[in-house]
Amino acid sequence: MAVQSSFKNMVLCLLVICFVSSALLAVVYAVTKAPIEAAAAAKTNNAIAQVVPEFDGTPELSQINVAGTDYTYYKVSKDGAVAGYAIMAAATGFSGPVSLMVGVTADGIIYNTSVLSQSETPGLGAKCTEPAFADQFRNFNPAEKVLKVKKDGGDVDAITASTITSRAYTNAVQIAIDVYKAITTGAQPDAASGASVSANGSSEPENNGGQDNE
Amino acid sequence: MEDRTMSKLQLITKGLIKENPTFVLILGMCPTLATTTSAMNGMGMGFATLFVLVLSNMAISAAAPYIPDKVRIPSYIVIIAAFVTILQFIMQAYTPAMYETLGLFIPLIVVNCIVLGRAEAFANKNSVIDSACDGLGIGLGFTLALTVLGLIREIIGSGSAFGFKFISGDGILVFVLAPGAFLALGYLIVLFRKLTAKK
Numbered sequence: 001m002a003v004q005s006s007f008k009n010m011v012l013c014l015l016v017i018c019f020v021s022s023a024l025l026a027v028v029y030a031v032t033k034a035p036i037e038a039a040a041a042a043k044t045n046n047a048i049a050q051v052v053p054e055f056d057g058t059p060e061l062s063q064i065n066v067a068g069t070d071y072t073y074y075k076v077s078k079d080g081a082v083a084g085y086a087i088m089a090a091a092t093g094f095s096g097p098v099s100l101m102v103g104v105t106a107d108g109i110i111y112n113t114s115v116l117s118q119s120e121t122p123g124l125g126a127k128c129t130e131p132a133f134a135d136q137f138r139n140f141n142p143a144e145k146v147l148k149v150k151k152d153g154g155d156v157d158a159i160t161a162s163t164i165t166s167r168a169y170t171n172a173v174q175i176a177i178d179v180y181k182a183i184t185t186g187a188q189p190d191a192a193s194g195a196s197v198s199a200n201g202s203s204e205p206e207n208n209g210g211q212d213n214e
Numbered sequence: 215m216e217d218r219t220m221s222k223l224q225l226i227t228k229g230l231i232k233e234n235p236t237f238v239l240i241l242g243m244c245p246t247l248a249t250t251t252s253a254m255n256g257m258g259m260g261f262a263t264l265f266v267l268v269l270s271n272m273a274i275s276a277a278a279p280y281i282p283d284k285v286r287i288p289s290y291i292v293i294i295a296a297f298v299t300i301l302q303f304i305m306q307a308y309t310p311a312m313y314e315t316l317g318l319f320i321p322l323i324v325v326n327c328i329v330l331g332r333a334e335a336f337a338n339k340n341s342v343i344d345s346a347c348d349g350l351g352i353g354l355g356f357t358l359a360l361t362v363l364g365l366i367r368e369i370i371g372s373g374s375a376f377g378f379k380f381i382s383g384d385g386i387l388v389f390v391l392a393p394g395a396f397l398a399l400g401y402l403i404v405l406f407r408k409l410t411a412k413k
Contacts, residue, residue, distance in 0.1 A: 001282065003282045004284065010285045014288065014289060017289050018292055021292050021293065022296075024296055024300065025299055032303040032307040035307035039306065039307060039310040083349060121391070123372070123384050123387040125369070
């Protein structure tokens with residue numbers, strides 16, 4: 001089988017193999033391009049539809065800069081009036097960012113939240129996707145309740161043994177509220193809440209009991 | 215090295231038991247340990263590897279007589295990488311949820327030693343059909359091993375099988391985490407060796 005190696009046939013061989021491989025890839029890319037885009041769009045639309053009240057038309061994509069960071073959000077309308085905003089926000093959890101899609105209605109109440117991606121520990125922090133925790137944010141009115149975990153003096157029940165994840169989730173929702181305020185009134189978050197957004201997550205010392213490790 | 219008179223069926227079954235890549239050859243440990251948090255994930259990873267293994271084995275077997283010896287490894291890697299990328303496009307398009315779960319481990323099939331190992335040890339000196347059977351056998355063996363490992367970890371760790379929950383509450387969490395993968399795999403290898411040991 002072995003072909004004698006010479007400079008000429010080695011170059012030629014690699015050239016041919018690379019050329020054929022890339023030609024094959026180009027064909028598959030062209031064929032799968034549309035379905036890949038459709039799948040990505042379906043995923044986003046699904047996440048939006050989960051967190052905002054009923055709407056018509058297509059969600060309107062925009063970006064806004066709040067406190068130095070760009071946030072992506074989608075505006076949805078029903079019968080010409082703004083029905084709500086789906087805001088993408090993330091905060092640092094125990095083992096990486098927890099990204100959420102947070103739906104805020106036109107009157108400033110959180111309609112629902114959904115997790116876009118998280119890499120928390122299975123069985124502990126990963127429970128933040130379960131209704132037992134996530135449903136606390138359904139119809140949450142930030143004007144009446146405090147958006148912090150109970151340990152920090154707020155109204156959110158943390159997941160057992162997963163305080164850091166619960167805080168990250170709560171912070172991400174708080175970021176979304178700040179973004180919502182910036183969208184509707186143009187106001188940047190005040191110093192206190194802006195600081196809490198950046199200081200929480202990884203830098204805060206964690207001195208809870210042995211079980212409370214996430 | 216390989217028995218030239220082996221039938222096609224023997225080529226396939228050999229990968230399942232006698233040369234099972236996970237339990238006997240102990241190859242491809244990285245995806246084995248990392249992706250088997252549930253039976254479905256293990257099976258997904260197994261079939262993804264099977265797909266690449268069969269196609270790359272066939273392509274390499276067909277191309278081997280024309281590839282100069284000194285550049286055969288880079289050539290094989292390019293061929294394998296092409297099939298992995300094709301698989302990535304297909305999974306992204308038609309099974310986006312599975313693609314997201316397996317994530318990084320799909321592109322890593324390129325450097326999976328099972329795939330390159332079969333190319334070097336079998337495909338480049340056997341016919342296209344035999345190579346396809348070999349790829350199929352080894353791929354099925356890998357899929358079987360990953361599914362069983364995933365199933366055991368899922369049953370003990372989360373009290374469910376293939377996503378169907380039959381024990382409420384949590385299981386023994388460590389089995390879903392990395393250390394549990396080592397424990398479960400270790401005991402499975404012992405069991406497999408015990409069962410297949412020559413009397």
